Amino acid sequence: MRAEGLNGQAVGAGVVASLVGWTSSFAVVLTGLRQVGASEAEAASGLLVVSVLMGLGSLLFSWRTRMPVTLAWSTPGAALLAGAARPDGGYAAAVGAFVVAALLYLLTALVRPLGHWVQQIPASLANAMLAGVLLTLCVEPFRALAADWTAVAPVLATWLVLTWLAPRYATPAAFVAAVVVITATGALGELGARDLVPQVTWTTPHADLAAAVAIGLPLYLVTMTSQNIPGVAVLASFGYRAPLRGVLAYAGLTGAATAGAGGYSVNLAAISAALSAGPPAGPDPQRRWVAGVSNGVTAVVLGVAASAVATVAVAAPEGVLETVAGVALLGTFGASAAAALADPDQREAAAVTFVVAASGFALGGVGAAFWSLVAGGLVLAVTRFRPGPRSA
Template identity: 60%
Template sequence: MRAGSGQAVLAGVVTAVVGFTSAFAVVLTGLRHVGASPAQAASGLFAVCVTMGAGCLWFSLRYRRPLTMAWSTPGAALLASVAAPHGGYAAAVGAFVVAGVLYLLTGLVSPLGRLVARIPSSLASAMLAGVLLGLCVEPVRALTESPWAVAPVLLTWLVMLRLAPRWAVPVAFGVVLLVVLLSGSLAHVAADDLVPRLTWTTPHLEPGTALALGIPLYLVTMTGQNIPGVAVLSTYGYEVPFGPALTYTGAATVATAGLGGFSINLSAIAAALCASPTAHPDPDRRWIAGTTTGVVYVLFGPLAAAVVAITNAAPAGVVAAIAGVALLASFGTAAATALADEHDRVAAALTFVVAASGVSIAGLGAAFWALVAGAVLLLVTRRSHARG
């Protein structure tokens, strides 16, 4: 092994461990909210771990760059914020297919990607911030409902933010495991619950759900993950094969939607862990970190059933608390971006409050109407500025 390769391998392991433990609770919360059973949610977690791990391996090896992939955390947060889909979980799976087809088309048809990139960042970020708000307040609610279980988790998270911010959520999850163990809840977990398995649900294409969930899922993933992921890697001097990457993520999402694979994408925040000099002093050797990340993600897949069993055994509110604190940084970034441009601020504020309202009109969810309302107001205000 060349000098520094061990450092790259360690960076890849850290990326995968932090990426998984920091957001799996959001994924499970989102899948359960749209109607998935525990077995279906475990299957979904299994599916996205394997497909994003395979993507990390293929693209890092093929292009010799630290090209990493992840599940769509904003997408999972969106699932957790929408109204229960008409048609149940099968309809939600149909919306996953719609999102996957849109990723695939974006990868194959370049103008579509450019069109998405032209969506004002203020509106896209405001929609994402509104979607995240409901989950971010959950730790406060959980603390009032189960203080003895939630307080140690939040206190640990707070201390780790001071000592090692990157590990704040993973270490807090370790405390969740301790809380579950001390509560005696694990006694109710059967050995069969720990066995990894994939569960197929035939997608049902329900037009209202496809429009209310599939398109917003596509948009928050593109604007919150894929486009920022390209930007992060470019800051370290890496060109991203955007078309092939989107083609893969779209095909993988369509193929695994029935297994619960709701969306994978280019990694954004975690991408920096593999692409920065801390992964390897030589930029041409950082692909090792990307491939290692892929291997570890694939290995995490079979653990999905055990993770679901343990989180189901956790006291009420604990998993919601972990999901909420995991999303606080994303919420802060989205809110700051949304309100940064003074000229777009009112339109962004309207987008935010509509998205946060959780309303459903004509079968279409708040995320869809948030973009419509914000776009209309932005169009009006920009025209008035032009006349002035």
């Protein structure tokens, strides 16, 4: 009976972690894929694929390691896509960049020093790049409010009330409010059963150097620094040794195979991992792996709903989906900005990284995310070798 109780608690924790994580950030995934050129069908396919990949990965690694290993799609990576310029080669070039990121994950799994080098990137610069990218998304709810307050105000009001009462469910509640708004417009009445059936749409990857540098490399870096490395730390805080190399190999192989269907990136879960690996999954750490399994099964089930969710999002009045995505990222933006500017010795470099990333600056077809790291690294090098009192 005691073991069954623990299993039940772990199952519940895994289901909640998956539901909250999925509903809190699916809008970011759809927005990101559409920004880099995906059609509505291609974006829905991507949401389906990454849901299934992270679900199967969670189930596989939790079962084999007997640890609560949970995978997630890269929300910072999706935010990066949402702030990126559409490649000249269109969505096919973006898909080629997804393959580049996947191969870098695989290379990191095979070449141990590469992961060490990634960790040498100053955390202040990585966080500043992410915060700069997120800023452009987090202001969208307020722009949308000015453009159409009747559609956006109910979503923001719902989010604000739930932020006060139950912060974990604030973003899912905002999406529910968005569905109510869409229903009130009558747009859902035009949908047919075919629109709700999950479908995989394939786009052949196109090799494009500019897209690889502007999208593929930053996608790899932001996922490693904002998801995989913190994910290892979260599991370690509960006494588990994360199978990072195995997860990276899985992300690389599956990412390269499914990029054409929209599988842009999966990785170790970071924030949501605490629900499956911590006390909410039961008092016995050796039984919490069950939460990872239930988390994975739930993600696969949610993936089946991807087409329906994407179809509802398409029917939304302009700005509503962007509002849901924006409020979902406010917490991540605040944490990234605070971490970026925390170190006074690197604050100038982080500030430059932040403003370049937020500026939308592009050069040679390469977007702001890449150039922000270049600019911040240059300023950091200059400030580190600034002449001291003796030289002056």
